[in-house]
Amino acid sequence: MSAPIYKSLDQDKGEIRLLYLTWNGKEDEAITARMITAPFEDCPCYAALSYVWGDETQNVEAVVNGSKVEITRNLAVALRHLRRWKLFRGAVSLPLWADAICINQRDVAERGHQVRLMGLVFSSALYVVSWLGAPTGGQGDINFGAVRRFASLHKGSRGGRLAGQAARKRLTFEQVLRDPSPCMGRYSNIEEYIGAINLAESPYWTRTWIVQELVLASDPDRHLFCYGNDCVTYRQLEDYNDFVDGAPMKCSPTVPLIPLVGYLKEHGRDVPAYVVAGISNRCSSSNPLDAIYGLLGVVELDITPDYEKPVVDLYREWFAGVLAQGDYKDMLSWAGIGHKDYSEADGFPSWLPNLGMRAKRAGFSWEMPIDFVWRPNAVRDAPLAAFPLQLPSIKAGDILSISGARLEAVAEINIYEFQSDLVADKVSSLEQMGVMGIPSTKGERCEASNFFRTEQGNPGSGPEKTLPGDVLCFLDGLSWTALLRRRDESTWAYVGTCRLDTRPDQIYLEKIQRGEILIEEFNLR
Template structure:
């Protein structure tokens, strides 16, 4: 890519691609790269797209003599955007930024938000048209301009929640004429005007909407990392951090410098520590174990992995009464020096030591579908744990009523939905208790018997019995089915009982000898694994957990000694 040296950039400049029009005698893509000030550019379109498979390549001829390698997915997008009669000015990160120059990327990537704001329009390329997609785009096109006219850009997030709740209660609402809907009866998504033009799908943002403070005010870097965690693989893993900095409201205070000479492990580690230093220790709830790289500390989330939902996502982000295991304490930031960037030092208390772990909650076992009753096996484990003396004699579970309460709170991680259509939740109430008592409690004794029987039959028989039990589940009450659905919160988790008598649900990878601890400033407890390296107080972070009896700060009033945890 030596030709980039012929069109160098200053810190306040960007390159644009002038994509040549289609010509019968010159097939293929051609264009001219030129430099322009970012604060006063000509009209141009910013292109948002998925890079696609980096190993499948095509070419574009730049400035008449240089062939630039691009992904095939970008080639398809450019062919759709290419005009018949005139060139079009575009900004495309893959072409306008020298991807082989770490220093240039460190300057240009943080400007991406400004670049999109300066563009006359932003086009999101979703791919070639498929069966039925034209109808969807035509429908959205028909209502896009009307949405702006009636003031959709003034909608807040709370308005949108109300609208979605209305749509869930009255599905026929969606089939009525859009022109009959008032400004508080349209979804925020309709602000995007989508049109079908020669195969491309442009999303033309209304600028008032794009700069709406309501839309951006809670988008911290930690929030954005969580939000985009499940998105497709980034072409450069470091861009899971660097690519979001331009959208993060706390980017300046975090002070993260874009540096493509660092490995992705170093980038994730540095960003996580900076987020925690700003008092956001709950970013640890995104952690999974083990990692895909041994160079990633246990307390840093491997953002390239698809992972289970966090307890915080399921229960407390929109909860009326969120968990507060130690959220009211004064959080002390990491104490280690820059010479030990892989170590996170936190303060807190050890609540219990793991005694036994139960069976995982999953709809399949050894590749064979479990029946709904079989999926209730963790409930059986919880019931048996609560009945053992170390639990029944513990002060927090001394009364029969309190032990009974724990049996139905733990399997749903103490939450229930107020309105599932918009994701609002609350701590579990008598609604969940009645669902558990009326149906679930009666079938729990059958789960162990069924499990024993299935050990002696083959896969086909197990699948046949699973089908029978799925049919039986249809006979459960609506509230019982709702309770069963809420158990998805413990997907790929398992119950545990501690030596001190605490019962809860934790990561699938936890084992006997791990400790349940509360870290100062955190909303939920965590499971740590002691490391015997001779230095003492060293731990690996296994993951977050729900521990009955300490989710509202009770552990801080138990007189437990403060610990210093050096997490590697």
């Protein structure tokens, strides 16, 4: 982006930049804007733009204060549509805040300062415009018809007016696509359903910054979600989701992030630091620092944005904040050298989650209750929860000291090729096979190479890089059994969590209670 349009902002005054879009009505006219600088407390009413940057290698020229600047294609399409709105035209037009232009992206210090103001920028905006893209005329186009229809029904009846027993059977979405009429009666419209799928699958819902921007938008009726020239409000999306999740039907996809955003709005700044791990598992950012910086407006963290800070130092600072808040349950579920996406070259201790990897862990879905978003293993209590243990602590920067109990070791791996191999093995039920990640269809091939048998003959499954000799342990705050690997006489590497049949867990706990297995301290590095 061209630098001449930028002058240093006065941080003491909390200055920000705002854009006034200009347009003479010609469709082929270049994007032009006048940019002003104003102290935040004295700036005019404005609208804040929430959008996905898109491919930063495909840029479009715009003219700001007479100088050419480069912006991403997605931002350019958004501005071309928004300049048509009466809201942004004429003598009383509203200025617009768009981060790619209003923040000097080449000034690292300014970026850090403006990130600290993001909470105020979005919470104080008169309007927030969430840009979802523009129609292409293809099958991937978004259609807000179902959103408006269901939101209206929800508002009028709170989910009680869908006719037909077929809807109560909670048809799968694929069934509805084949034949929507039994579910929707006179309201059926297959184009609307397809458009609803495309809405749910929009890349907009996958970006870390979007979470904060949605949470901070203060007025649900002035928070607009726009696709081309069509818009719905945040309140309509909430009502749509509530209706779809209601008792009569489950035949349309819910909009991602909306339940999460509702939870965060409800809890305000009291949201604990551990939620960062859950959000980063489903949302990503081009800069790994933004896995944390992109949530500082909604998460309780005493961290100052610094875009020159090494990523591992920032993540270690975040993890220390999690431990300080005392609610660290299942944080280790997001870490481990046994996962295929872990690399020693990244410089991360084995116990520290690499939030920037957006690694997908088993047992996590947007369809799960909110508690599951924060903690992937929230379906059960930690085995050692009933024991009085010393709190984990970080020593010498790279060592996590944590209490646990050593159980047994992995004897062999790659033990199953087909599901039928497990039928005669020591797995208590087909349902438990699912918990272990084992295919439940007889004869189905097990593609993963992480199935193992322990020294005592117990079958289980672990991360992709599980090795013979890895030690099974119960660790403080971890719901599932952990795998550790010896580094040297005093330290261990954390490999990841593993799944066993449920029976050995109870046997291990009974041995711990009898004193046959001792609680000890592990130094993870």
